[in-house]
Amino acid sequence: MNSMVLVINCGSSSLKFAVMDMAAQRPVLVGLAEKLGLDDAFITFKQDDERISFPLSHPDHRAAMQAMTDHLRQCGLMESIAAVGHRVVHGGEVFKASALIDDAVLAEIEKCVHLAPLHNPAHLIGIHHALEYFHDLPQVAAFDTAFHQTMPEHAYLYAVPMELYRQHGVRRYGFHGSSYRYALREAARILAKPEAELALVCAHLGNGASVAAIRAGQSVDTSMGLTPLEGLVMGTRSGDVDPGLFNHLADEMGMSALQTTAILNKQSGLLGLSGLSSDCRELEQAAAQGHAGAKRALEKFCYQLAKHLAGQLVAAGAIDALIFTGGIGENSAWVRARTIEWMAPLGFALNPAANQDCTRGASGFIHAEGSLPVLVINANEELMIALDTAQLAGLTQTTTQPVALS
Numbered sequence: 001m002n003s004m005v006l007v008i009n010c011g012s013s014s015l016k017f018a019v020m021d022m023a024a025q026r027p028v029l030v031g032l033a034e035k036l037g038l039d040d041a042f043i044t045f046k047q048d049d050e051r052i053s054f055p056l057s058h059p060d061h062r063a064a065m066q067a068m069t070d071h072l073r074q075c076g077l078m079e080s081i082a083a084v085g086h087r088v089v090h091g092g093e094v095f096k097a098s099a100l101i102d103d104a105v106l107a108e109i110e111k112c113v114h115l116a117p118l119h120n121p122a123h124l125i126g127i128h129h130a131l132e133y134f135h136d137l138p139q140v141a142a143f144d145t146a147f148h149q150t151m152p153e154h155a156y157l158y159a160v161p162m163e164l165y166r167q168h169g170v171r172r173y174g175f176h177g178s179s180y181r182y183a184l185r186e187a188a189r190i191l192a193k194p195e196a197e198l199a200l201v202c203a204h205l206g207n208g209a210s211v212a213a214i215r216a217g218q219s220v221d222t223s224m225g226l227t228p229l230e231g232l233v234m235g236t237r238s239g240d241v242d243p244g245l246f247n248h249l250a251d252e253m254g255m256s257a258l259q260t261t262a263i264l265n266k267q268s269g270l271l272g273l274s275g276l277s278s279d280c281r282e283l284e285q286a287a288a289q290g291h292a293g294a295k296r297a298l299e300k301f302c303y304q305l306a307k308h309l310a311g312q313l314v315a316a317g318a319i320d321a322l323i324f325t326g327g328i329g330e331n332s333a334w335v336r337a338r339t340i341e342w343m344a345p346l347g348f349a350l351n352p353a354a355n356q357d358c359t360r361g362a363s364g365f366i367h368a369e370g371s372l373p374v375l376v377i378n379a380n381e382e383l384m385i386a387l388d389t390a391q392l393a394g395l396t397q398t399t400t401q402p403v404a405l406s
Ligand code: AMP
Pocket: 205, 206, 207, 208, 235, 278, 279, 280, 281, 282, 284, 326, 327, 328, 331, 332, 333, 359
C-alpha cells in the first residue's frame, strides 16, 4: 500500500527531506543535501540510525533531487510514496491553510517572492524539480505563515500609513506555523481537551525563534513580523531593534540598508552578543567555564524571551499551558529555568527535576505544584506537513481526537 509521504524543505543551498510513514506517523528515512552551489556539495541519508554521505555529481538542486530519488529507488521506498509535501515559508495573505499545488497556487507562491526573497525562490526550485521527478503524484505546499492568518488586525498591523499595508503588504505575518500547529495538536492530546478550546502560549526556540499566542485553537499573535527578523534574540538574528538604527548606521558608517539588514540577520543574536557562537549548546558549555560573552548572550536571550512570553499572555488570555519546543526549547533545561525565573511574578515556577529530565526527545510537564502548566513538546513540523499532504491528496481523513496521557 502507498502509505508514505515525502516531505521536502528546499533552501537556497540545501535540500532537506523526510519520508514519512503515515500509518506509524514517523519518518523511515531522512536526508539532507548541503552546500548546494559550492564544489564540495554532498548528500546524507539517515535510516535506522545508519548514516551515509555521498558527494553530489553536480552542486545543484537537480543533482540533489536525482541523488534522493536514486536512493529512494535503491531502498525500495519510491513505490510507496503516494504524495509530496513542500514547506513554503511565505504564503502572504492568500494562503490560510496548506494547498494542493497547481498552476494557480504556483503563481501565488511566485507573487509572495517579494515578501520572502531569501526563501520562496528556493522553495519554487524544489517544487519545480519535484513536479518533474514525481509528475504523477499529488503535491502540496504547507506555509509557515498560514497558521497566523487568524491574527486580528490589532496584532498584525504595524502603526504605519495604511497605504504601506494595502499596496505593499507591510504587515506582520508570523512564521513557524507548522511547529505551532503540531504543538497545539500535541497539547490537545496531552491535556485531553479539544484544540478549539485551548489557550496556549508557545515558544519555538531553534536557530530561528519565535513565540505565539493561541486562543480557542487559533493564532492570535506572534513575535515574528513582516520577516523572520522581528522578535526574539535568535542564533544569528537580532530580533527587535529600533528601526532608527538603519539611519544611525548610515550616518555613522555609511552603511546601506542592505548591509545593516545582513548584519541583523547573520552577525547578530547569540553570535553577535557572545562573539563566540550562534549555537546555544556551545554557549552553555562556554558559560559554564566562565566565558563572559556566552553568559551575556544567554542572559539577553532568556530576558527577551520572557518579556515576549509575557506579552503573548495578554493575547492568549487564561492559558491551559506554556509550551517550549524547538532545539533549544526541547533540550535546554538552563534556558527554560532562567526564562521561567523571570516569569515568576506571572505565576510560573518549575519543578527542577522534571525540567532536567526533559531533554533529548523526552517531553512532558515541567512546572512546580501551584504553577501555571509548563509543557515541553518535541517539534515535528515534518509530520504536520505530511498530515496536510495526505489529507489534501485524499490519502486520509485527518481527525485530531484528544486522548489523555496515562
Ligand atoms: P533547531 O533549529 O530546532 O535544530 O535548534 C538548534 C538549536 O538547538 C541550537 O542552538 C542548538 O545548540 C540547540 N540545542 C540542541 N541541543 C541542545 C542542548 N542539549 N542544550 C542546549 N541547546 C541545544
